[in-house]
Amino acid sequence: MSTRSEKRTACENCPLHKLDHFRAFTSEELTYVSRFKIGELAVDAGATILVEGAQSAHLFTVLSGWGFRYKTLDDGRRQILNYVMPGDLVGLQGTLMGEMQHSIEALSPVTLCVFERGKLNQLYKNYPDLAYDLTWIAAREERILDENLLSIGRRSALERAAYLLAFLYQRAKALNLFNSGRVAIPISQQHVADTLGLSIVHTNKTLKKLAARGLIRWADKGCDIGDVDGLLAIAGWDGYRETKRPFI
Incomplete structure (x- = not known):
């Protein structure tokens, strides 16, 4: 089960900013990301976040909780590909490929920051450092899968x-x-x-x-x-x- 909510966590107060694990945004980038974010989504443990073959108008960043990416065969056998945790971006593949090539399920209660996919071109056009970040995130996922x-x-x-x-x-x-x-x-x-x-x-x-x-x-x-x-x-x-x- 998932429930949509209005934006509750202001980007400038994001708990992920407090972790040394993540690079800091510039003030200009933070302003843009605050506008890019349109809300939050709360997902129960065991609920499906994205489904293979689906098209979504949104991208998501995991704000809290655990999940996993997986694919299934026709007979129901499942292969878990990777695990998602706070700071991970989900849905980018569906944005670039037209539809999701895998599914994502919540392992625990998950909170997701929701971004409008249609505004992604603005990021690539006006914020090259953030565009590089998306490339880095995709390359990191490839490294983990390797x-x-x-x-x-x-x-x-x-x-x-x-x-x-x-x-x-x-x-x-x-x-x-x-x-x-x-x-x-x-x-x-x-x-x-x-x-x-x-x-x-x-x-x-x-x-x-x-x-x-x-x-x-x-x-x-x-x-x-x-x-x-x-x-x-x-x-x-x-x-x-x-x-x-x-x-x-």
Whole structure:
């Protein structure tokens, strides 16, 4: 379920500006983005944000919450492509390709900033730094997908699971999503299976191996990370590295 609301969070008071993870807007850029934003959308956990094949008049930036991008086969089998978190832009693909090539679902309650797609040309024409930011965001998504494809194609099941959980943990930590004290990622074992391309039985056995080493603990509402360095070592991955990143 989703509900449309009037713009509630003023762009100059955006909580994402307080994070060192994001680059600062100039005053001119902030004024433009404030006009570009037309409202906010609240989405319940489990609700679909965008549907593959759909056309949308809007772009969205995740203000709060977790979600994931996925594609499905005709028989219902699902492949999760990537996860979205605060600061991520969704809907750009549909803007450029005419329709969405994947779907997006909320993992937790999500709040989205809503932008009018028809005004995107003004950004490219008048704000080259913001236009570059959109290019950077698209290139970053490609880089993440490259790593995910490498993981599915060449890492073992244990290495895949360790990589995925370490990646999600490090991304979330950079966004202060664990400031409540609990280091939990709000995914189910089915989400992990659909991301790694494994059966749920194989996934369960793999996660039990990580839990037996004290690296993770599975809870009712997600996965607690106990030792991210141990996960990185198993995955053979240097970890998530990113300088200050842009967002719209």
